[in-house]
Amino acid sequence: MASTxxxxxxxxxxxxxxxxxxxASQYIVAIRARRRIPSSGIIxxxxxxxxxxxxxxxxxxxxxxLPNGDSLxxxxxxxxxxxxxxxxxxxxxPAPAPRAQPAESSVGSLVLAVGRPGRDASASFGIVSASxxxxxxxxxxxxxxxxxxxxxxxxxFSGGPLVAASGGAIxxxxxxxxxxxxxxxxxxxxxxxxxxxxxxxxxxRPFIGIAVHPVMLTESMAGRLNLDRADGLLxxxxxxxxxxxxAGMQVGDVLLEINGTRxxxxxxxxxxxxxxxxxxxxxxxxxxxxxxxxxxxxxxxRNTGRDH
Amino acid sequence: MTSHPFTSxxxxxxxxxxxxxxxxxxxxxxxxxxxxxxxxxxxxxxxVVTNAHCIREDRDPEIVTRMGTRRGRLLAVAGDQDLAxxxxxxxxxPSIKIRDPNALKAGELLFAFGHPLGVHxxxxxGVLHTVARHQNGKPKFVVxxxxxxxxNSGGPLVDAEGRLVGINSMVVNRLGIAIPATTVARFIDRxxxxxxA
Numbered sequence: 001m002a003s004t005x006x007x008x009x010x011x012x013x014x015x016x017x018x019x020x021x022x023x024a025s026q027y028i029v030a031i032r033a034r035r036r037i038p039s040s041g042i043i044x045x046x047x048x049x050x051x052x053x054x055x056x057x058x059x060x061x062x063x064x065x066l067p068n069g070d071s072l073x074x075x076x077x078x079x080x081x082x083x084x085x086x087x088x089x090x091x092x093x094p095a096p097a098p099r100a101q102p103a104e105s106s107v108g109s110l111v112l113a114v115g116r117p118g119r120d121a122s123a124s125f126g127i128v129s130a131s132x133x134x135x136x137x138x139x140x141x142x143x144x145x146x147x148x149x150x151x152x153x154x155x156x157f158s159g160g161p162l163v164a165a166s167g168g169a170i171x172x173x174x175x176x177x178x179x180x181x182x183x184x185x186x187x188x189x190x191x192x193x194x195x196x197x198x199x200x201x202x203x204x205r206p207f208i209g210i211a212v213h214p215v216m217l218t219e220s221m222a223g224r225l226n227l228d229r230a231d232g233l234l235x236x237x238x239x240x241x242x243x244x245x246x247a248g249m250q251v252g253d254v255l256l257e258i259n260g261t262r263x264x265x266x267x268x269x270x271x272x273x274x275x276x277x278x279x280x281x282x283x284x285x286x287x288x289x290x291x292x293x294x295x296x297x298x299x300x301x302r303n304t305g306r307d308h
Numbered sequence: 309m310t311s312h313p314f315t316s317x318x319x320x321x322x323x324x325x326x327x328x329x330x331x332x333x334x335x336x337x338x339x340x341x342x343x344x345x346x347x348x349x350x351x352x353x354x355x356v357v358t359n360a361h362c363i364r365e366d367r368d369p370e371i372v373t374r375m376g377t378r379r380g381r382l383l384a385v386a387g388d389q390d391l392a393x394x395x396x397x398x399x400x401x402p403s404i405k406i407r408d409p410n411a412l413k414a415g416e417l418l419f420a421f422g423h424p425l426g427v428h429x430x431x432x433x434g435v436l437h438t439v440a441r442h443q444n445g446k447p448k449f450v451v452x453x454x455x456x457x458x459x460n461s462g463g464p465l466v467d468a469e470g471r472l473v474g475i476n477s478m479v480v481n482r483l484g485i486a487i488p489a490t491t492v493a494r495f496i497d498r499x500x501x502x503x504x505a
Contacts, residue, residue, distance in 0.1 A: 010468040011322050014416045014467065017416055018414065018415040018416035019415075025414070123414045124434075124435065152482055154483065
């Protein structure tokens with residue numbers, strides 16, 4: 001087997017790493033919105049900073065220290081508690097973070113976590129240890145591509161960038177997402193949350209108003225209904241004045257499919273609703289007594305009108 | 309061309325195996341508390357420097373080198389700086405190059421060498437996290453994102469060229485804390501001046 005050429009000495013690698021940190025530090029700010037040490041934020045778009053919501057302990061105006069040491073006040077625009085992202089707006093910010101190439105965040109890539117928990121930028125070094133699909137945020141929203149990191153996300157690093165060798169941002173570091181383990185939300189997820197937050201002030205959470213539990217239908221029941229599989233979701237409750245109630249769903253119904261996709265776990269229902277989106281109708285196939293029925297349900301945005 | 313940052317026999321700069329060769333010539337083990345610490349042979353001065361917390365002041369420590377074990381004589385302890393100097397006449401190592409902590413850059417590679425958890429001559433790699441400073445701006449500690457364990461205490465933290473950055477002395481919040489090499493050099497210089505006087 002031909003060996004890979006390794007054309008770099010430690011000295012070269014070291015100076016490349018420190019210049020990567022220097023480049024990245026130009027788009028990292030310190031946010032002073034909690035006791036103890038400041039947290040980090042990334043200049044994500046023109047005039048916009050993103051950070052970890054749990055580190056920005058107040059709303060309204062928040063003092064921020066720029067890479068050049070200047071201070072200014074940023075304003076909290078919106079937060080998504082579920083993915084722990086906060087967006088702040090400020091005038092006079094330097095240029096936003098360039099994005100890393102997709103190949104720079106594959107498992108095994110060398111990466112740096114860079115933060116500004118004070119005046120100076122500081123760094124830690126490691127590799128991407130895994131990319132997790134199907135990570136569940138607190139309320140069950142599915143997020144693909146969350147990065148598990150073999151590096152230390154130190155105090156004050158949450159809200160700062162995971163930085164690729166090129167100096168571009170791979171994502172947003174947050175030690176609170178995965179139970180204290182080092183993790184980062186990929187830039188594409190951050191972008192979609194930021195888009196929602198800017199356009200709506202919150203992130204859309206399609207909701208129909210039922211509680212479900214996975215069940216198996218009896219063989220005779222499945223046979224009578226001509227079903228090839230017997231698993232589904234038993235409806236445990238239907239809240240009043242919700243899309244499910246309006247669609248005529250009842251306690252005791254067993255949901256089998258939504259938009260043609262089999263339902264075997266509550267998570268699959270959540271994913272299907274997220275994919276459908278609020279105010280778009282979905283077709284649900286269900287078993288009631290010994291009959292098969294199809295109902296049309298139109299999810300609403302659960303977060304609409306919420307006070308953020 | 310595929311590029312890969314870890315080389316062992318390529319280019320003109322330092323490699324991690326040449327670093328280990330060099331370090332193992334100036335790092336020894338110090339014993340007198342039951343647990344072992346690391347210590348640095350300070351050039352040809354006949355002095356070995358380690359952390360104050362690695363030695364007991366009421367007893368002369370044993371110095372374990374590749375050539376065998378010798379008893380050293382405790383010369384000085386600076387508890388506030390966590391430094392101790394031990395005289396081991398005749399023991400000499402390669403000359404030590406000092407790295408000024410003010411010239412360190414966040415993200416640059418650093419290496420710790422010592423005897424973590426009793427494993428002899430072990431190398432660990434990390435990067436500079438930050439330089440912690442006194443109120444007056446003078447460097448107080450070199451803070452490194454590097455994995456240290458008991459047994460690394462008293463051992464060197466070096467840069468990619470093998471220059472001494474500091475003496476590893478604590479772990480705080482998982483970060484390695486080292487006494488800056490300039491502080492160590494001043495401690496030794498004062499000691500030698502006092503002996504000469």
